[in-house]
Amino acid sequence: MFTTLGSLQTPCLVVDKIAFLHNLSRMEKHLDAFNVALRPHLKTVKSIAAASYILADKQAGCTVSTLKEAETFAAEGYTNITYAVGITEDKLQRVLALINQGVNLTILLDSMEQAMLVSQFCSENECTIPCLIEIDCDGHRAGLSPKNKEIVTIATILESSGLYRGLLTHAGGSYACSTAEQLIQFAEKERSAVVAAASMLEEAGITTTVLSIGSTPTALSTQNLDGITEVRAGVYTFFDLVMAGIGICDIEDIALSVLTRVTGIKRSENKLFIDAGWMALSRDRGTASQAFDCGYGLVCDQAGNLLPGLKVTSANQEHGVIECEPGFTLPDVKHGDLLRILPNHACATAAQHSGYHVLSYDDIEFWPRFGGW
Amino acid sequence: MFTTLGSLQTPCLVVDKIAFLHNLSRMEKHLDAFNVALRPHLKTVKSIAAASYILADKQAGCTVSTLKEAETFAAEGYTNITYAVGITEDKLQRVLALINQGVNLTILLDSMEQAMLVSQFCSENECTIPCLIEIDCDGHRAGLSPKNKEIVTIATILESSGLYRGLLTHAGGSYACSTAEQLIQFAEKERSAVVAAASMLEEAGITTTVLSIGSTPTALSTQNLDGITEVRAGVYTFFDLVMAGIGICDIEDIALSVLTRVTGIKRSENKLFIDAGWMALSRDRGTASQAFDCGYGLVCDQAGNLLPGLKVTSANQEHGVIECEPGFTLPDVKHGDLLRILPNHACATAAQHSGYHVLSYDDIEFWPRFGGW
Numbered sequence: 001m002f003t004t005l006g007s008l009q010t011p012c013l014v015v016d017k018i019a020f021l022h023n024l025s026r027m028e029k030h031l032d033a034f035n036v037a038l039r040p041h042l043k044t045v046k047s048i049a050a051a052s053y054i055l056a057d058k059q060a061g062c063t064v065s066t067l068k069e070a071e072t073f074a075a076e077g078y079t080n081i082t083y084a085v086g087i088t089e090d091k092l093q094r095v096l097a098l099i100n101q102g103v104n105l106t107i108l109l110d111s112m113e114q115a116m117l118v119s120q121f122c123s124e125n126e127c128t129i130p131c132l133i134e135i136d137c138d139g140h141r142a143g144l145s146p147k148n149k150e151i152v153t154i155a156t157i158l159e160s161s162g163l164y165r166g167l168l169t170h171a172g173g174s175y176a177c178s179t180a181e182q183l184i185q186f187a188e189k190e191r192s193a194v195v196a197a198a199s200m201l202e203e204a205g206i207t208t209t210v211l212s213i214g215s216t217p218t219a220l221s222t223q224n225l226d227g228i229t230e231v232r233a234g235v236y237t238f239f240d241l242v243m244a245g246i247g248i249c250d251i252e253d254i255a256l257s258v259l260t261r262v263t264g265i266k267r268s269e270n271k272l273f274i275d276a277g278w279m280a281l282s283r284d285r286g287t288a289s290q291a292f293d294c295g296y297g298l299v300c301d302q303a304g305n306l307l308p309g310l311k312v313t314s315a316n317q318e319h320g321v322i323e324c325e326p327g328f329t330l331p332d333v334k335h336g337d338l339l340r341i342l343p344n345h346a347c348a349t350a351a352q353h354s355g356y357h358v359l360s361y362d363d364i365e366f367w368p369r370f371g372g373w
Numbered sequence: 374m375f376t377t378l379g380s381l382q383t384p385c386l387v388v389d390k391i392a393f394l395h396n397l398s399r400m401e402k403h404l405d406a407f408n409v410a411l412r413p414h415l416k417t418v419k420s421i422a423a424a425s426y427i428l429a430d431k432q433a434g435c436t437v438s439t440l441k442e443a444e445t446f447a448a449e450g451y452t453n454i455t456y457a458v459g460i461t462e463d464k465l466q467r468v469l470a471l472i473n474q475g476v477n478l479t480i481l482l483d484s485m486e487q488a489m490l491v492s493q494f495c496s497e498n499e500c501t502i503p504c505l506i507e508i509d510c511d512g513h514r515a516g517l518s519p520k521n522k523e524i525v526t527i528a529t530i531l532e533s534s535g536l537y538r539g540l541l542t543h544a545g546g547s548y549a550c551s552t553a554e555q556l557i558q559f560a561e562k563e564r565s566a567v568v569a570a571a572s573m574l575e576e577a578g579i580t581t582t583v584l585s586i587g588s589t590p591t592a593l594s595t596q597n598l599d600g601i602t603e604v605r606a607g608v609y610t611f612f613d614l615v616m617a618g619i620g621i622c623d624i625e626d627i628a629l630s631v632l633t634r635v636t637g638i639k640r641s642e643n644k645l646f647i648d649a650g651w652m653a654l655s656r657d658r659g660t661a662s663q664a665f666d667c668g669y670g671l672v673c674d675q676a677g678n679l680l681p682g683l684k685v686t687s688a689n690q691e692h693g694v695i696e697c698e699p700g701f702t703l704p705d706v707k708h709g710d711l712l713r714i715l716p717n718h719a720c721a722t723a724a725q726h727s728g729y730h731v732l733s734y735d736d737i738e739f740w741p742r743f744g745g746w
Contacts, residue, residue, distance in 0.1 A: 088648065282656055335461060
């Protein structure tokens with residue numbers, strides 16, 4: 001039976017399938033030119049149905065941010081998974097269970113303490129857990145600086161137990177870029193960081209098999225992937241206003257939006273109220289530090305066309321407030337009319353919902369998503 | 374079997390049951406002095422198990438922010454529910470289904486357009502949906518100003534179909550208060566707004582049965598509830614750093630925290646990394662506009678004792694970064710050690726999780742929670 005937007009309970013997530021598929025194709029084509037594998041980060045979609053489009057081959061590599069993701073995708077037949085968040089000892093039993101199921105699950109660490117814990121665990125449990133060492137390419141988060149000699153010590157500990165596989169970095173700092181030139185420089189910073197660390201290890205007699213880099217802005221900007229074996233990215237699948245603000249996509253490329261209805265109209269105050277508050281939009285204010293602050297999101301009509309001069313300026317739990325900028329007027333809407341809100345950060349907005357209503361030419365599918373750890 | 378904190382998968386929510394019960398008792402005692410009913414807002418807990426402590430009597434009134442909450446609590450036997458978000462026409466079928474189940478479900482509106490839609494719906498479906506008119510007491514959100522004559526028009530439309538019950542307001546602006554005196558003034562603003570609107574209606578020959586006000590800060594500050602029939606509040610059950618910043622609770626009263634483990638240590642940079650990022654903590658930065666900005670949360674040891682000078686200064690999806698203020702030093706922790714993060718906003722943080730691990734003297738219970746619309 002044909003489903004219409006008007007039959008959906010609001011607020012809910014809507015995906016423009018054509019834009020989504022276009023985004024996937026753009027990344028694949030970009031990386032094909034370098035002959036480097038894409039290892040998509042599934043933390044953005046957290047959906048079996050969405051993943052089937054992102055990774056047609058279940059033996060191909062993917063990236064996850066939680067063991068729940070690893071377990072869920074493994075249960076669906078994905079066998080090559082990198083868990084790209086620093087490991088702690090308590091999580092090793094779940095890692096082992098996946099490895100015992102035949103999953104090639106690779107974990108991440110950045111200290112001797114972790115390396116020794118994992119080595120000891122593998123020795124006690126007579127197992128092999130492949131490990132990557134996290135490199136900090138931009139002072140953004142975890143990881144070791146590329147020239148830090150501790151990398152050699154950690155790799156040596158891991159290598160002695162047959163656990164060392166390679167190096168991983170993520171240029172989270174690229175989210176602060178605003179020009180194509182900066183993005184190209186950041187992409188090179190990511191590449192050169194792991195290549196330099198791998199060279200240092202090579203001099204110490206340790207071979208690095210995996211050189212993994214990636215963030216959506218750098219992955220789409222890179223002009224050189226020499227020495228790199230794989231690129232990770234996640235938010236390119238949907239894109240969002242933060243990515244548009246960085247300049248790595250256009251507003252029209254944003255495949256994800258929150259469908260909402262008008263619940264109140266205060267024309268004298270230039271305000272519309274909608275049934276999408278922060279529970280539906282998330283509290284993410286990622287565009288606040290960009291040149292154009294989109295508030296809690298920009299506003300489209302139900303067909304997905306941007307309504308100029310409007311944004312969600314504030315959000316309570318189940319109320320959003322739309323205001324218009326000087327020089328613009330509120331659209332001529334009635335109570336109950338449908339609007340669509342473009343998200344600041346697709347990962348955060350999607351996480352507030354249990355699934356996606358996916359619009360293609362002739363129907364609306366539902367793709368469930370999962371959360372938790 | 375005895376569960377320990379160390380056996381829990383992190384990140385996860387932890388509730389201090391003693392603090393939670395103390396918070397419930399504090400609100401009940403405060404309102405008992407005025408002999409006015411409390412209609413707790415269940416949007417904070419969204420949990421059947423938690424609600425059983427908040428509302429022992431299932432015939433007593435409660436408040437919800439979504440129809441999913443109304444349906445879930447109705448299925449559990451709660452029969453007196455106010456859905457306190459402006460109604461839209463598409464939601465009336467679900468409202469009707471609940472009323473047909475015997476639930477006394479009251480809805481909210483603030484326009485003639487909505488009043489006519491609801492009246493027409495009730496006429497067509499031969500049903501009675503009790504309605505409250507939303508009053509705007511502080512220019513914070515939706516609702517009509519107390520002296521707006523449209524209130525009389527709306528009440529008249531509703532009254533002619535037997536649907537009018539009363540008036541509701543919420544002093545969301547009280548969240549910007551920082552002194553006891555301001556809070557007392559805001560509480561009086563809430564009270565006088567609905568009392569004034571009810572007087573205007575009385576003069577027009579319309580009797581108001583329900584005069585509903587409330588927010589946690591005003592409910593706990595009020596010194597006069599003359600004319601008021603019920604008080605609504607939700608976050609008082611857990612409290613949070615925003616409430617502590619307003620001065621309506623102490624840090625020790627905060628019953629909710631996120632249990633997390635140390636995933637990385639960069640002592641030279643004064644940074645700890647934890648496995649609670651914004652997915653576990655939420656993106657809520659409600660303390661950013663207060664005198665003391667708590668970042669993404671303050672830090673306690675696993676027993677719940679505040680560690681002075683520390684806060685979560687940044688958050689990625691599954692990484693939190695703890696830094697310490699000048700004059701303080703990082704605690705002597707190891708990889709995998711447990712910490713607890715106090716939330717800025719309990720409603721937002723709780724919404725990121727599927728349940729609460731509830732600590733009492735001798736064991737840990739699990740209270741599931743639900744989400745969605």
